[in-house]
Amino acid sequence: MLELTGVSSGYGAVPVLRDIDLTITPGEVVTVLGANGAGKTTLARTVSGLLPAKEGSIRLDGADLTRRRSHTRAGRGVILVPEGRRLFGGLTVAQNVELGRIAARRRRADADPVEHLLDTFPKVRTLWDRQAGLLSGGEQQMVALARAAAGRPRVLLLDEPSLGLSPILVDEVFAMVTFMARETGSAVLLIEQVVDGALGVADRGVVMSHGRIVATGSAAELRASPVVREAYLGMTGIEEAAS
Numbered sequence: 001m002l003e004l005t006g007v008s009s010g011y012g013a014v015p016v017l018r019d020i021d022l023t024i025t026p027g028e029v030v031t032v033l034g035a036n037g038a039g040k041t042t043l044a045r046t047v048s049g050l051l052p053a054k055e056g057s058i059r060l061d062g063a064d065l066t067r068r069r070s071h072t073r074a075g076r077g078v079i080l081v082p083e084g085r086r087l088f089g090g091l092t093v094a095q096n097v098e099l100g101r102i103a104a105r106r107r108r109a110d111a112d113p114v115e116h117l118l119d120t121f122p123k124v125r126t127l128w129d130r131q132a133g134l135l136s137g138g139e140q141q142m143v144a145l146a147r148a149a150a151g152r153p154r155v156l157l158l159d160e161p162s163l164g165l166s167p168i169l170v171d172e173v174f175a176m177v178t179f180m181a182r183e184t185g186s187a188v189l190l191i192e193q194v195v196d197g198a199l200g201v202a203d204r205g206v207v208m209s210h211g212r213i214v215a216t217g218s219a220a221e222l223r224a225s226p227v228v229r230e231a232y233l234g235m236t237g238i239e240e241a242a243s
Contacts, residue, residue, distance in 0.1 A: 077154030089133025
């Protein structure tokens, strides 16, 4: 279980996150919604350890990670797939995925989900020997998720995985998100602008505004709330028919 209690963070003296309380259980997908500048990416960076928490605590299965560095958190299973994927373009898909296994070297007892993922999403297997930098954006995102799977994640942080992808590829990426949660038992924090798709795969959602969580509930509750939809989600493309 991932537990954030009273977490605040920012860049230098500038506060961005303020008093964040959030719990995500194994196998659960929680999507984080909100306008640009709401603090969503800062939240992912703080949980991953790339940005230190100024206040509060971050715990994984009861162990305090608040002052741990990002590589230590990755070794514990906190895996970030950042916006823009950031693959090693000169390496093959297979080599990128193998690098993902480095994070899991101290947790070899955890099941390796990569083969199951390749069976479920054979498109990735067809790319196995190709150079990652030559792939399309959607193919690169699928490889980034496969690399994350190789790290045997206990917490998977996904920062806008659908960014720049066609609707068909967005559906494929969201299917992989569901696979990661259900088949690996990862607690998934999904940051997205494609609200309808994100709520379609999420168990719960939280809405952020100005660095704070301003609304929370099941995916169905957030879809149905006219106050949430109009105040915080109106710019994200949910059509009235979907409500």
